[in-house]
Amino acid sequence: MSVVDRYTLLADIGGTNTRVALAQGRQMLPGTIRRYANKGRDSLEEILSDYIAEESVRDLAGACVAAAGPVRDEIATMTNLSWVIEARNLKSVTGAEQVFVLNDLQAQGHALGHLAADAVREILPGQPARADAARLVVGVGTGFNAAPVHEAPGGRLVPPSEAGHITLPCQTEEEFSLKRYLEAKHEFASVEHVVSGRGLERLYAYLAGHEDATVTGQQILEEIKRNDPTARAAGEMFVRFMGRVLGDLALTHLPFGGIYLIGGAARGVVPWLSEFGFAPAMHAKGRFSDFLKAFPVSVIEDDYAALHGCAAFCAARVAVE
Incomplete structure (x- = not known):
């Protein structure tokens, strides 16, 4: 199975909610989007574990998450949430071959050119x-x-x-x-x-x-x-x-x-x-x-623009690394 045929996991982590979805290549799959409230959760890993179990996800080519906070050395510190997100921990919980951690605005920037014209x-x-x-x-x-x-x-x-x-x-x-x-x-x-x-x-x-x-x-x-x-x-x-x-x-x-x-x-x-x-x-x-x-x-006017950006970024990186 080629990299394009396999799924990549996407997540957009805000201060209140986290959106998770799957993509094939640069195409984010709208039917796979799920929203999770962050309140009462200890970590992003907990949410991703639930999503993977609920969607029966396996054999991920990659994963890309967008976090509302500063990112340095593949570690994101949420600005309005007491979570620290590390690529190595996400790789462990998802089993993805490659994991990328972006700032949420980086993901939005990578979405440009991949959104519907009316968005x-x-x-x-x-x-x-x-x-x-x-x-x-x-x-x-x-x-x-x-x-x-x-x-x-x-x-x-x-x-x-x-x-x-x-x-x-x-x-x-x-x-x-x-x-x-x-x-x-x-x-x-x-x-x-x-x-x-x-x-x-x-x-x-x-x-x-x-x-x-x-x-x-x-x-x-x-x-x-x-x-x-x-x-x-x-x-x-x-x-x-x-x-x-x-x-x-x-x-x-x-x-x-x-x-x-x-x-x-x-x-x-x-x-x-x-x-x-x-x-x-x-x-x-x-x-x-x-x-x-x-x-x-x-x-x-697309609430899922960050997910589209994660898909585009992940597809480009997984294809070359």
Whole structure:
């Protein structure tokens, strides 16, 4: 049996849930996707053991997992979950010949070009670019992160980063007041403290004057639809910071091939991007303002994009190693 005929195991580990699936070659098999709650589980190995038993999986050519946290030397440390994921342990529990551990944004970067056409929607036009132009994936969900995507002679390169933990870029007195509020609670005001699902909730609590507010991000989005002034103010500040951060990242990486937004929080605010000033915030870089208009922005609307990316990465590596 060839490598392409055999299955590879895929996993996308978030702070709350883990999605597991199988792939043949670069093709992720949608019918094999299973979702597991992380709460009450001691490790990823426990989830994968259950999946392998439930699906009667055997003879895996490879496995690739995407983890929401920093990865170094094939070891991932989850940012919002007390798990440490090691390739050697996954190899033992899965029996896979080769195992790869990626940061979740790396997996999203490897998904580009392997998603259905209707899963990618342009929300801000840019200028035409070469097929091998650099791209940038930006995850705005429970947390925030970004990763550049480069097409190289030896294959696609998606370096990992922890962009969510850079300093929150403040400009106005209102924003510096927010920064002081966040520093009092968290010692440091990061991009992720604001530009994320939890960040939207923090903004609402701050603006409402209720530190213990329990309004969820989804509820805030519903309140924006109802023209609630506090919810709208939180949404506008969220969008303004998101645009500003994307502008900074665009100047850092020059993604002429496009910026791709991923994650529930990003998708949630898309209807108000124009109204809340996303493009002006992204482009407001002085004499480089017009330059920034070259970078198109799209939103990815496939919840399983990371699994597609794991499949593509694993297929390329298993084929050559």
